[in-house]
Amino acid sequence: MTSPHPLDCPAWSALSERQSGFALAHGGARRYDPAYGVFAAIGDRSAASLAGLAALVAEHGDVALLEVSPPTDAPGMAVASQDIGVQMVATGLTAGPPPDFEIVPLGDADAPEMLALATLTQPGPFFDRTHQLGDFFGVRIEGQLVAMAGERMKPRGFTEVSGVCTHPDHRGRGYAGALMRLVAARILDRGETAFLHAYASNRDAIALYETLGFAVRREILMTRLTRG
Template sequence: TGLVEPKAFPPVPETRLVSDAVCLQMTATQVVPAWDVAFEILTLGDADAAEMLALATLTKPGPFFTRTHELGRFIGVRVAGQLVAMAGERMRPDGFTEASGVCVHPDHRGQGYAARLLRDVTAGILARGEQAFLHSYADNTTAIGLYESLGYRGRAEVVFTILAGA
């Protein structure tokens, strides 16, 4: 179970703490305009699930499990048939949607993939009349800088806690 709370979550009987981390919750009410890209953006789905999980496991953008791609729309970029970048949607509290799973294979960084994918995900959320938000590990200054360049602003520090059965 993953919990996002303003402060560390107290111990829960019959569970064990897997991890906890301070994160910056960020929101966007608008997104910078799109720019031309020299790569094709693909819609990802069940057929891509194993590669999506492998990419997330390699890059560690945050929790990503076997069925995370079912929580919302995910898009990605393939190079020579390999999934090298993705971004999508995860939590959906009423009126809000979280942009999530933003990651790029280390061998393919610096091509603008993360920026363009997150821009498209965010634009889709805003077009539905919802508030876009995301979480970044508070010490990931590179990601935070990218998110700010796309129109996201820091809202609050939160603690992300993962609990499992004892």
């Protein structure tokens, strides 16, 4: 029997292995500690695993699943929303000009600004400690953090590029592309494959990612589950 691909259920792969230290587990279910993320997964479709997922939702709040065919009829849970997305991978990057602005590493001291920027721009789920899941970089203009990108889920052999956002007053200047190229290049230099997720309806973002060297691997559903 062929083992499932790590990206078919990236949260399960990440929380079972490389990012197990960020996991809350109940039976056959795992989720990121809500200070870090909202994603969750189950190891199988058994009643025990589904009950474990329901218990994690009841105790720690809503979760999101990134899977091709997520469970939607689990006892104790209800679907809050479901959106079609695409999963994209890059094994190499297209050549690009060097940025004519400074890119700086971001860390705990920058966390309040990072959360504020993500809250304003809504690049995807971002919480108090999301920045601790991987390396983040940003662009500051006159001291203000105006753009950032970093790493999130880390399944076996892969690292996700995430948290990509630019303040509305500073868009169109190449910040997002340069930041993504840096983050993805560092992933590739480690011998891993870079990947990311985007809503299928966000054609402008997908077009940007394709110019950097990302290609669509498959469609994937983002399903938010809440207490039923």
